[in-house]
Amino acid sequence: MADHLNMEIEEEDDYVEYVPVAKRRAIEAQKILQRKGKSEAFEEEEEKIKLVEAKPSLLVKASQLKKEQPEISHAEQVFQQEKEMIEHLSDKKTLMSVRELAKGITYTEPLRTGWKPPLAIRRNSKKACDAIRKQWHIIVEGDDVTPPIKNFKDMRFPEPILKKLRAKGIIQPTPIQVQGLPVILSGRDMIGIAFTGSGKTLVFVLPLIMVALQEEIMLPIAPGEGPFGLIICPSRELARQTYEVIEQFIEPLMESGYPELRPLLCIGGVDMKSQVDVVKRGVHIVVATPGRLKDLLAKKKMNLDNCRYLTLDEADRLVDLGFEDDIREVFDHFKAQRQTLLFSATMPTKIQNFARNALVKPVIVNVGRAGAANLDVIQEVEYVKQEAKIVYLLECLQKTPPPVLVFCENKADVDDIHEYLLLKGVEAVAVHGGKDQEEREYAIAAFKACKKDVLVATDVASKGLDFPDIQHVINYDMPAEIENYVHRIGRTGRCGKTGIATTFINKNQSETTLLDLKHLLQEAKQRIPPVLAELNDPMDDVDAITDASGVKGCAYCGGLGHRIRDCPKLDHQRSQQIANSRRDYFGSGGYRGEI
Structure with missing residues (x-):
């Protein structure tokens, strides 16, 4: 019975x-409560996710900002890049002496001279002056510009100078x-900018003679003193x-009873002792190349204590990379304010901005665009294969009677062509x-005296x-920099005469150089050869940049066929700078260029 009850309990599972x-x-x-807690936690989690989604990431923010900003055109982007480049180039040390920079000396007023134009000219209205400038195609910038x-005669030069000008056939002043x-x-x-052959030399030589004459009359120069005026040139020949x-x-002034003025030619390749002897007697005017001038000043054979007149002829070349430091060293020797003048046919914006730091309230006198070719020169451009150039040169020499000037890029070519021409008689x-x-x-x-018919030369x-x-000028090689081309062809078509310039081009020239040449020919309304006309011109796409920046073409070298980003001159100078710094590292000084 008990076992039966146990079995029943086990069965009821x-x-x-x-x-x-x-x-x-x-x-x-x-x-x-548990269910409620889970739902609250879930809701909190959902809220957190929503908050994260509401706060965008930095990448999302950046893309949103880009969408919000107005679209900048390609022209505006290029202009902005160029502006930054020019500002960077202008960051170089200013063209001032170390003493002036160290003491913070700045001159606010230009030097005063005793010269004044005749009363009738002083009374000319601004409108009358502007009319004369317009008639002579003169553009001026600056405050209180002296009337033209x-x-x-009205410039009040002494009679002997006026006679000499007439004897040289110079009756009427040129626009500059x-x-x-x-x-x-x-x-x-x-800052004086004018076509090659426009009479720039007289513009700075005659006032310098007047300054020296005035100083000598007031207080005669003592032995070892001087100079009163200094002219710096980039080459010995120009000096x-x-x-x-x-x-x-100076000679006719002395013959007419005016005091004796002693000029000095201070260039390399000439015995320094003869130059020092002139300084010992007292020198009024010095014409120099940077290298020899720097030597004389460093050795204390000459000083610039009394110098108050400085001219940089072909200033763009002098202020360029090769001579910039030499010029700055010369500036260190000035003890007081001086009248500073810069002259050239090519004066890019970059050089003008850089030079303005050295000048006090400067007046810019511009006759024609800086870097434009002389309109009195007929420019002919011919495609000639490299191997055929020397033979074709003989044909070109027959275009005009002698004298003819032939330009080459390197010294070896000059020697080869010279020898070839001599062999051909x-x-x-x-x-x-x-x-x-x-x-x-x-x-x-010999060439100037017409004893020789042809001069073969480099850019020196x-x-x-x-x-x-x-x-006739023949460019056996088209120079890489358009400035050099302008200077070369400017050796003809001088003083109002007409000249011819023949230039050989081929595949050895870069497209940038050929585009610069094409634009220069277009500006001067010359015939464009088919080989240049067919070139793909990127400048057609950036016309708007000119309007935005106010600079036509390159702001660095003045070339019209490219912008500053593609400037061959800037690229060359940067590579030269790197090469020079490497040379200095290995213990040999950098090449300074031809002086």
Whole structure:
């Protein structure tokens, strides 16, 4: 019986223990609370996710900002980049002496001279002055610009100078002389820009003679003193030519009873002792190249204590990379304010901005666009294969009667062409920086005197040299920099005469250089050869940049066929800078260029 009862209990497996009502209610309440807690946590989590989604990431923010900003055109982007580049280039040290920079010396007023234009000219209204400038195509910038004067007599030069000008066939002033001479005579600092062959030399030589004459009359110069005025040129040939112009005007003054003025030619390749002897007697005017001038000043053979007149001829070349430090060292020797003048046919915006720091209230006198070619030169461009150039040169020489000037890029080509022409029976001479001073002087003198028919030269003869009778210039090589081309062809078509310039081009020239040439020909309304006309011109796409920046073409070298980003001159100078710094590291000084 007991075993039977046990079996029944084991079979009832679905037995559930009785739970009191109070306990059941407590368990249900607990379950409800748990469910409620989970839902609240879930809601909190959802809110957090929503907040994260509402706060965008930095990448999302950046993309939103880009969408919000107005679209900048390609032209505006290029202009902004160029502006930054020009500002960076202008960050170089200013063209001032170390003493002035260290002491914070700045000059606010230009030097005053005793010169004044005649009363009738002083009374000319601004409108009348502007009419004269418009008639002579003169553009001026600056405050209180001296009125232009249309004849030499009203500029109050002594009679011997006026006679000499007439004897040289100079009756009427050229546009740069009409405005430039009065500005300089009145003591103002000036930047002078004019076509090659426009008479720039007289603009700074005649006022310097007047300054020296005035100083000598007031207080005669003592032995070892001087100079009163200094002219710095980039090449020995140009310095000698300027010195000879000064001598031409000093001689008639002495013959007429005016005090003796002693000029000095201070260039390399000449015995320094003869130069020091002139200084010991007392020198009024010095015409120099940077290298020899720096030597004389460093050795204390000469000082600039009394110097109050400084001209940088072909200033763009002098202020460029090769001579910039030399010029700054010369500036260190000035003890007081000076009248500073800068002259060139090519004066890019970058050089003008850089030079303005050295000038006090400067007047910019511009006759034609800076860097534009002389309109009196007929420019012919011909495609000639490299191997055929030397033979074709003989044909070109027959275009015009002699004298003819042939330009090459390197010294080896000058020597090869010179030898070839001599073998063909052509009376030729050659000039380049590798020749000694005697050879260079003989070649220039023989060519100027028409004893030789052809002068073959590097760019050492392209800046400023005056060959009045040249009808034809041949560019055997198209120079890489358009500035050099402008200076080269400017050796012909001088003083109102017409000249021809023939340039050989081929695949050796870069497209940038050829585009610069194309634009220069277009500006001068010359014939464009098919090989240049077919070039793809990127400047067509950036016309709007000119309007935005006010600078046509390149702000660094003045080339019209490219912008500053693609400037070959800037690239070349940067690579040269790197090469020079490497040379200095290995213990050998950098090449300074031809002086």
